[in-house]
Amino acid sequence: METRPAPLDGMNHDEGLDEFRVSSPREIQGLLKQLLDGSVLLNLNASDGSVFTSAIWTLDGQRGTIGFNADPGDPAMQKLLECDEVVVVGYLDSVKLQFDVSNMVLVHGNRASVLSCPAPHEMFRFQRRNAFRVRPLMRASPTARFRHPDSPDMECALRVIDISIGGCGVFLPEEMPSMSAGAMLGAVRIELDDDTRLELTMRLQHITAINAEARGVRLGFEFKRVGGDSLRALQRFIDLTQKRGKLMAIS
Numbered sequence: 001m002e003t004r005p006a007p008l009d010g011m012n013h014d015e016g017l018d019e020f021r022v023s024s025p026r027e028i029q030g031l032l033k034q035l036l037d038g039s040v041l042l043n044l045n046a047s048d049g050s051v052f053t054s055a056i057w058t059l060d061g062q063r064g065t066i067g068f069n070a071d072p073g074d075p076a077m078q079k080l081l082e083c084d085e086v087v088v089v090g091y092l093d094s095v096k097l098q099f100d101v102s103n104m105v106l107v108h109g110n111r112a113s114v115l116s117c118p119a120p121h122e123m124f125r126f127q128r129r130n131a132f133r134v135r136p137l138m139r140a141s142p143t144a145r146f147r148h149p150d151s152p153d154m155e156c157a158l159r160v161i162d163i164s165i166g167g168c169g170v171f172l173p174e175e176m177p178s179m180s181a182g183a184m185l186g187a188v189r190i191e192l193d194d195d196t197r198l199e200l201t202m203r204l205q206h207i208t209a210i211n212a213e214a215r216g217v218r219l220g221f222e223f224k225r226v227g228g229d230s231l232r233a234l235q236r237f238i239d240l241t242q243k244r245g246k247l248m249a250i251s
Helices: 025-037 075-081 228-250
Strands: 042-045 051-054 056-060 065-069 085-092 095-102 105-108 113-118 123-127 143-148 151-163 167-173 184-193 196-209 216-225
Touching (some): 025 056, 025 123, 051 075, 056 113, 075 113, 151 184, 151 228
Antiparallel strands (some): 042 051, 056 065, 065 113, 085 095, 143 151, 143 184, 167 216, 184 196, 196 216
16 A cells, blocks of 8 residues: 655646645545544654654644644654644545645643644545556557666667556566666656657656566556646546456456
8 A cells, every 4th residue: 555645746736636636624624534533544754754653633623623643752753843744644445645734733631642733724635556557458559768767878668567647567678777776767758559648757666576487577666746737648548448448358
């Protein structure tokens, strides 16, 4: 399960995110209450990369505040108090929720300590990545084109094995130079079919062996900066591929 914040920083605030944004105060309050009632574990992400896992302890709709379970002895929690903004990530069933909070303060009560802050004015709701991952039709020759991170003069054109709204897997033949996890690739062109061509930035997350006969490995990439037009085109492609898969299964 992906518990890191979705990469929203590279998108225009008003472009490409409307279909994921929740801005209705009543709907936000409803989602927060579901997190509270279910004691859902949440990852509170500090700007330095520290993560403190907690859950909502209190929710005050009239005052517009929210309180998280606190552990004053946890260094990761102390990092949150030093941040101007904290990104909260958690799941309700197959839906990933993400929202920002700020001005966190530690409040000591009779029964427990609480991290208190103003409730968010907006949230983002994403389908779990694995639920959206699809395999493009091979007859369309889906390809990712980019320059090798360790050999800039080498242009790679690798087959896309699978793709989701947050990343993709590509096939690296054994005769090509390997890459290191963490490598950042800019100006990547992904051609999924005649109507879906994307340009974006990716980060290599992991390298996975497929099988002995494959003569190559799977590179798992995370998308880092995706423009609104590309995001919408990718969503349409995934939806259409899912529908085609269901029709093929029926027939």
